[in-house]
Amino acid sequence: MPKPKMNRVINFGAGPATLPLEILEQAQAELLDWRGTGMSIMELGHRTEIFTEYLHETEQKLRELLTIPNNYRILFLHGGARAQFAMVPQNLLANKHGADYLDIGIWSQKAIAEAQLFCDVNIVASSKDNNYTSIPTPDTWQLKPTAAYFHYTSNETINGIECTFIPEVGDVPIVVDMTSDILSMPIDVSRFGLIYASAQKNIGIAGLAVVIIREDLLARSSTATTVPSLYNYAIQAEQHSLYNTPASFAIYIASLMFAWLQRQGGLTKIAELNQRKATKLYHAIDHSNGFYRNDIAKPYRSKMNVVFNMQTTQLEQQFLAAATAANLVALKGHRELGGLRASIYNAMPMSSVDTLIDFMKVFQQKHS
Numbered sequence: 613m614p615k616p617k618m619n620r621v622i623n624f625g626a627g628p629a630t631l632p633l634e635i636l637e638q639a640q641a642e643l644l645d646w647r648g649t650g651m652s653i654m655e656l657g658h659r660t661e662i663f664t665e666y667l668h669e670t671e672q673k674l675r676e677l678l679t680i681p682n683n684y685r686i687l688f689l690h691g692g693a694r695a696q697f698a699m700v701p702q703n704l705l706a707n708k709h710g711a712d713y714l715d716i717g718i719w720s721q722k723a724i725a726e727a728q729l730f731c732d733v734n735i736v737a738s739s740k741d742n743n744y745t746s747i748p749t750p751d752t753w754q755l756k757p758t759a760a761y762f763h764y765t766s767n768e769t770i771n772g773i774e775c776t777f778i779p780e781v782g783d784v785p786i787v788v789d790m791t792s793d794i795l796s797m798p799i800d801v802s803r804f805g806l807i808y809a810s811a812q813k814n815i816g817i818a819g820l821a822v823v824i825i826r827e828d829l830l831a832r833s834s835t836a837t838t839v840p841s842l843y844n845y846a847i848q849a850e851q852h853s854l855y856n857t858p859a860s861f862a863i864y865i866a867s868l869m870f871a872w873l874q875r876q877g878g879l880t881k882i883a884e885l886n887q888r889k890a891t892k893l894y895h896a897i898d899h900s901n902g903f904y905r906n907d908i909a910k911p912y913r914s915k916m917n918v919v920f921n922m923q924t925t926q927l928e929q930q931f932l933a934a935a936t937a938a939n940l941v942a943l944k945g946h947r948e949l950g951g952l953r954a955s956i957y958n959a960m961p962m963s964s965v966d967t968l969i970d971f972m973k974v975f976q977q978k979h980s
């Protein structure tokens with residue numbers, strides 16, 4: 613078979629998102645014979661010793677990267693973050709009736725809508741009235757001390773806004789959807805009851821959700837007898853994510869990503885780089901004399917998803933077409949929001965951000 617000509621583009625897609633080339637190359641090299649098994653990891657039994665050890669090794673890598681304390685369990689589950697929208701209330705309500713949710717964007721809203729199937733949702737605050745361009749100040753939040761948990765989205769992938777602080781909510785356990793910013797910086801895991809994330813943004817590929825749950829909260833699932841076994845945190849924890857057949861290939865890519873992050877110097881280093889990438893791109897937007905525009909309150913601008921608009925949608929269409937022709941793809945904003953968006957997760961190198969900025973400048977010169 614002739615080798616196809618390689619023409620990798622710079623992919624600013626929000627998810628599935630770009631992966632480091634060296635991970636793809638390693639996966640390619642190991643595809644037919646993984647670790648001397650004579651087969652690919654996709655074909656390997658999930659209850660073999662080599663796979664169960666690999667799963668453990670992968671967990672350890674994540675534990676080290678994020679410095680996850682020993683009283684937290686790591687689960688590798690199917691169904692992405694959307695499954696967690698339902699699993700969280702199903703498992704964590706226990707004998708309570710309601711939960712607190714912070715509404716700071718479209719993913720918050722979707723999590724709220726799903727939770728409403730299972731419980732009374734108290735929206736503690738919402739920035740919907742200002743089109744999700746800011747975070748409501750915490751002293752205005754209507755928290756309920758009786759809530760089973762408090763839920764928020766740390767980075768709103770669609771709106772391009774991030775909650776740059778961990779909320780103070782007393783003794784109520786904090787549940788966070790970290791799908792689009794997990795592993796982008798160090799975090800204090802001990803502040804959370806449960807952290808969840810789909811893999812296809814900052815961890816790897818679709819088909820996997822990573823859940824980090826404080827051990828004491830597993831007791832709540834044990835009492836939740838109406839939760840299907842597959843969706844029961846306690847059962848999944850007891851079975852070490854092997855209650856059903858896990859998404860083995862997605863776990864493998866995640867494992868390669870964890871090792872890659874370590875090689876980059878860990879999360880402190882990655883966070884510095886992410887900050888520099890975002891600062892540079894926002895600077896270019898802010899210094900375009902209004903040709904490009906970002907309306908998010910500055911302290912809350914997302915470091916992962918940089919949204920921007922131009923004066924007309926027609927100009928935005930021209931921008932997208934010209935960008936694609938220049939191999940800069942998937943810069944279109946989310947279908948519910950329009951505009952433009954550059955997702956610059958861990959795997960996006962500074963050089964690609966520079967290429968985008970250069971392109972934006974040239975486009976502006978031609979069109980103003």
Ligand SMILES: *Cc1c(COP(=O)(O)O)cnc(C)c1O
Pocket residue numbers: 627691692693694695719765767768769770789790791792810811813
């Ligand atoms: C993408 C995304 C989701 C949904 O992920 P799925 O894998 O499609 O379930 C949920 N929350 C956030 C913050 C996201 O970015």
